[in-house]
Amino acid sequence: MADSKEKLFSDFSPVSTDKWMEKVTADLKGADFEKKLVWKTNEGFKVKPFYRMEDIEELKTLDALPGKFPYLRGTKKDNVWLVRQDIKVSDPLEANKKALDILMKGIDSLSFHIESKSLNAETIQILLKGICAESVELNFSTCQGHVVELAELLVAYFQKEDYDLAKLQGSINFDFFNKMLIDGKEKGNLVQTARALIEATQPLPCYRVLNVNALSLNNAGAYISQELGYALAWGNAYMSQLTEAGIPDTIIAKKIKFNFGISSNYFLEIAKFRAARMLWANIVASYDPECLRDCESKGKEDECRCAAKMKVHAETTSFNLTLFDAHANLLRTQTEAMSAALAGVDSMTVTPFDKVYAAPDELSERLARNQQLLLKEESHFDKVVDPAAGSYYIENLTVSIAQQAWAIFLKVEDEGGFYAAVKAGTVQKEINETGKARHKSVAQRKEVLLGTNQYPNFSEKAGDKKPLDASATCGCAEAPHTDVATISLERAASQFEALRMETEAAAKRPKAFMLTIGNLSMRQARAQFSCNFLGCAGYEVVDNLGFETVEAGVEAAMAAKADIVVLCSSDDEYIEYAVPAFKALNGRAMFIVAGSPACMDDLKAEGIENFIHVRVNVLETLREYNAKLLK
Incomplete structure (x- = not known):
């Protein structure tokens, strides 16, 4: 059989790139190849209509292996990811009941948002009752001023329940910079809070507590290279400021978690996550983190390669969600989930299709869960590591996005780092300008949102549906002032929706x-x-x-x-x-x-x-x- 296959292919003579170009040029009938077939992405690089073996021969990325530094093809040797669902805790008893229910329906990662006013040992006890913390990833968020208190309560609870703390996986969502970007407030002291948080979670070595919420940039309409470039600078801000404060770089790197958005640009998103792991690994490696234990992942100079692993949670974007023809959101989020799954993320949240106008109900949450479970159980996306590897197209996209994102990262670093850039408002300005450009593209239908700016459902009415405010980050009551500029989280469809609701009224x-x-x-x-x-x-x-x-x-x-x-x-x-x-x-x-x-x-x-x-x-x-x- 092998011989017959070999003979089959030998019957066809190889076709050179020049021959392909001759055929393409003939079919174009005088039209300009560059203008007609070469696509210039929003990221600034060009994408050719076809790629061949010679286009990847010089790429060093081809030498990467799954689970090996610099982790281009993944930080693990399988493609298993965790299916996460978020729960807002208004009543800890009801939240616990819901968590126990969805754990029986395919969820293996829970995210709890706890209001600071109800943060106490009793709340934690009620909330986590019956949940085996060693069998599920637990993620927590609260008002940024109370994250250390939350960490101390969690450690005390886990110790009381006699868990093996080294086995517990999870995170606490402390992000000094995201609050500046969203709320315009610089609250507290980054170094002091981070140090206290790292010390408080020392008994939980696998808990990530320094977050890069690049999801916010994605929800604001950022281009893929911007989201990645600023995320790298964001993470490096934690590394540089905390190492200067005397905290070991190995410990810092192992406490950082990246939360990315996933846009609908299917192939570019696959490439983004591959590029992200590679670039972050090289950034961490530049600190020469010391390996604190005997590990097979040591580098040539005994540097810690485990510290260079990027921990990635991905969430489908809210930027392209629509109020009208809302079930089309299911198609958008499914494509997005596919790209993140193929790219090898560690965990994922699929946004319920009705998030724009309602608190998700049991049906929309079930659909969101099952979108991931279909990819696992019926499409077997978790069975193959980095299936995009070797693709002429995606390998070139990976390198191109890496180059664009790296240029943004270097620019931020040259201007004083991420904190200085956010304080000066340059990050917000760039993201908001991109958001405006994308809104203009939607207005001109260069960027299509089916059911909103193209092929609307003529008979549909909004009725009682009204867009919800997506900008609130926590329930803390604070003075209505801003210290820095903020990013706009206005969805792409919002202006068309306002127009249509005006007509309806x-x-x-x-x-x-x-x-x-x-x-x-x-x-x-x-x-x-x-x-x-x-x-x-x-x-x-x-x-x-x-x-x-x-x-x-x-x-x-x-x-x-x-x-x-x-x-x-x-x-x-x-x-x-x-x-x-x-x-x-x-x-x-x-x-x-x-x-x-x-x-x-x-x-x-x-x-x-x-x-x-x-x-x-x-x-x-x-x-x-x-x-x-x-x-």
Whole structure:
């Protein structure tokens, strides 16, 4: 069989890259290869339409092995990840009941958010009753000013329950910088709190207590290279400040946990996590951490390679979640979960599809859990380590993202480090500018959110659904002031949703009537385009098979009580149909021409003002229409 396979392949002569390019060039028929087929990513590097063996021959990343420094292919030799679910603790008894229930439904990582006002030994006792801490990863968060108290309570509880503390896995979410980015507040002293937290959790060697919540950057719309580059600088800020304070670098590195977001850019996200582990391993290695025990992972100079392992939790992004057509969020988060699973993260949270407008209920939480369980139990994603390895495409993406992220990391370090950058507001400025650029892309439909800015459900109404505030980080009552600039967590769909809810709240829902005439294929295409365009504002749309004359179309529109009449035809025919239709309408409804015909200036001279086509800003155009129609 092996011989027959070998002979099969030998029957085909190899095809060189030059031959491929000759064929591509011929098929392009004179079009520019770079402009037509080479994609320039938001990260700033170019992606070719095809890659070959020669594109990876010089890449050093190919020498990486799973579980081996610099951990490009993973920090472990399997691809098992933990399925996490978050629980907000308002009543510890109810939270405990819920935790015990979901532990029987596939969850092996729990995350509890405990309000500082109810933080005491009794709460911890009730909350963790019946939960075997040696069998599940336990993660905790509270107000940043109370994390040390939380750590002390946890250690006391675990000791009281006679656990083997060396076996316990988990984290406490202390993040000095995330509070500055989200709330604009610099609270407490980083070094003092971190030192106290590390000392308090000394009996828990596997607990991570210094967090890099790069998820916040992802939720703000950051590009992948920005999220990674700033996350590296974020983690290095802990390393540099705490080593200067005399804390051993090995201990610091083993206490840091990275919490990344996962965007919908499937292949780039796989590459991001691979690049992240490699870059972080090299950053930690530069500190020459001392190995404190006899370990097979020692480096050549007895440096601790275990300290260089990046602990990664991943969570599907909130930036692209939508209130309208919310079940489409399930498709987004499933793709995101797939990329993180293939990339070898340590644990993952899938955001419930209804998080935008409601506290997730039992159904949405179950769906979110099962999205990961399907990947494990039915798709067997946990059975293969780094299946992306060797892919010409992904290996090149990994290196390209690593280069872009490293450039951002070096820039931050050259300007004084992450703390200085956040204090000066440069990180926030860069992220917010990216967020604005992405919002503009959504407004122009260059970035598509199905059901929101493209192919909306015309009959759907928001009803009682209202967007929830995603910016609150804890329940602490603090003075309403900010010390530094903050990042915006406005979702990509939020402005379209506000527009559509404005329409829904109006006394009368505008009706748009498609006056289709002339060339059959063009009028159908433009009617579909126009229905989708105007449906994004929540307008009622009425399509038609076609009219013999514009006068007949206008009268049908008036009979239907239309507020908008959209002329749908071909560019060549607009010079014939547009002016007569406009005059026949005589101001009884808004008149729109679907397209950007060469005769546009002539039509404008006749008083026609409204044209919709692929180059207009959909959001701004619909806002103008709402201002006129919803008076």
